[in-house]
Amino acid sequence: MDVDMDNVDLFDPVDSLNDLESTYYEKGYQEGFDHGKLHGLFEGRELGQEKCFDWWEELGFIEGQAMFWKRLSDAQGDGRIDSKKITSTTDIPPTPITPPTEMDESADTAVGEGDLAGLMTRIRAKYRLVCSLVGVKPRLAVKNTVEGDVMADNNAAVDSSSGIEGVSMLPSSNADRNQDAGPQIDSRLLQF
Amino acid sequence: MDDADWDTSPADAATATDTYARHAHTQWERLTTTYADAGYREGITPGKLTTLQRGFDEAYAASVVPSRRLGQLRGRVAALVAFLQSRQQQGDTTNGAGDADALLLQRAKEAKRLLARVRPETVLPVDEEALAHAAAEHPADGVVVDKDEWRGEEGVRERREMADVVQKLEDLGGQEKTTNEEREQQLLDSWERTVSLLEREAGL
Numbered sequence: 001m002d003v004d005m006d007n008v009d010l011f012d013p014v015d016s017l018n019d020l021e022s023t024y025y026e027k028g029y030q031e032g033f034d035h036g037k038l039h040g041l042f043e044g045r046e047l048g049q050e051k052c053f054d055w056w057e058e059l060g061f062i063e064g065q066a067m068f069w070k071r072l073s074d075a076q077g078d079g080r081i082d083s084k085k086i087t088s089t090t091d092i093p094p095t096p097i098t099p100p101t102e103m104d105e106s107a108d109t110a111v112g113e114g115d116l117a118g119l120m121t122r123i124r125a126k127y128r129l130v131c132s133l134v135g136v137k138p139r140l141a142v143k144n145t146v147e148g149d150v151m152a153d154n155n156a157a158v159d160s161s162s163g164i165e166g167v168s169m170l171p172s173s174n175a176d177r178n179q180d181a182g183p184q185i186d187s188r189l190l191q192f
Numbered sequence: 193m194d195d196a197d198w199d200t201s202p203a204d205a206a207t208a209t210d211t212y213a214r215h216a217h218t219q220w221e222r223l224t225t226t227y228a229d230a231g232y233r234e235g236i237t238p239g240k241l242t243t244l245q246r247g248f249d250e251a252y253a254a255s256v257v258p259s260r261r262l263g264q265l266r267g268r269v270a271a272l273v274a275f276l277q278s279r280q281q282q283g284d285t286t287n288g289a290g291d292a293d294a295l296l297l298q299r300a301k302e303a304k305r306l307l308a309r310v311r312p313e314t315v316l317p318v319d320e321e322a323l324a325h326a327a328a329e330h331p332a333d334g335v336v337v338d339k340d341e342w343r344g345e346e347g348v349r350e351r352r353e354m355a356d357v358v359q360k361l362e363d364l365g366g367q368e369k370t371t372n373e374e375r376e377q378q379l380l381d382s383w384e385r386t387v388s389l390l391e392r393e394a395g396l
Contacts, residue, residue, distance in 0.1 A: 024224045028231025035232075036239020042322035043240065044247020051248075052255035053312045060263020067264065068271035071396050136274040 055120070061139065062127045069134055251317070258315040261380045262307075269304045269387050272394060276300055300390050307383065315376050 131138040276297040280290075 020223070021227050024227035025231035025234075028228030028233075029235035030231075031228070032232035032235030033239035034235075036236035036241075037243045038239075038325060039236070040240030040243035041247040042319060042325065044244040044249075045251035045319050045322065046247075047244075048248035048251030049255045049312070049316050052252045053259045053316065056256050056259035057263040057266075057312075060260035060265075061267035061270070062263075063260070064264035064267025064269075065271045066267075068268045068275070068391070068396075071391070072271075072275065075396055134274075135278070136271070139270065 055116075058120075059123065062123060065127070066130065069130065251319070254317050258317070258376055258380060259312070261384075262310060262315050265380070265383050265387050266304070266307050268391065269300060269307055272387070272390055273297065273300045273304050276394060296390065296393055300394075303386055303390060310379075310383075315380060317376070 128138050276293060280293055280297060
């Protein structure tokens, strides 16, 4: 059917009534969208802080311990430190592996996140090794991370000492030390 | 139309018109509000998703240094406690320094305990923009008290306490006012000095 466009009133007020729903919907949508952008930013920041603290506080803790034992090893000339235990830790630099610090927007994941859990597993394994060498109980954050399946069977002795408040002390005898630290190390994870 | 309309007086008709107009206005408001609210609800989530990643990246990058520093301090002091305990158990002290070592161990344990109590909110950067926005959205709440939207009362209380402590230090030293970021830096620097002192006293 042919329509005579010349006779069509493009400004028919009824049209605006027909669009009433979409007009106000779109207006509300835009307001919600703009407000959501603000809250997305705030929530993203909060999440970023939380996640960052989880990773980097733990890494910092391990790094701090490595720094301490390294300095202790350097100062061992006074004879008060068992050099056999400490020297083995000095090949571990303060930051064994540098994990990503930013997220990759295009990938919706952390940069190298695929490797991050693996890196953390190796760092923790290395840390456990150092702890066993110096004879202290390791402090591990108990989290649902990838190493759970690998180390779960060995974690029983560690769980009780998780967190900063965990007991950290040198066992009084070699037997105790071997019982505490020996079974926790899986050398396959170290990948030196 | 009502049967009564034909014999309605002009005054009554005017009143009826006003009533009708008010009713129509109310209906109109309700209608537009309904559509606008529906649009608002639909729009807020896509809006959030456009900036969530950017916010994450910003905060992540800004939080690495303080998180790492706090972790390092905790790790160092935990190792120091372990070392001092070991030395004490072995009776490995020179020149009758047993009492001094015991005292040092006690101080190191106290430092470890206090460091363990430092909450993330205390050292991580404050999102001033979010606080201002929340204060504007919930003016009756004073600051920010919505636990779902922000850190919650505990974090705000903690931050206020820390600000008070740093402020007292500033007052004592006669220093200029500092920003939140500078306060966090000062707190970590203060801990750094404490831990370093303990390590030096332990012979490191």
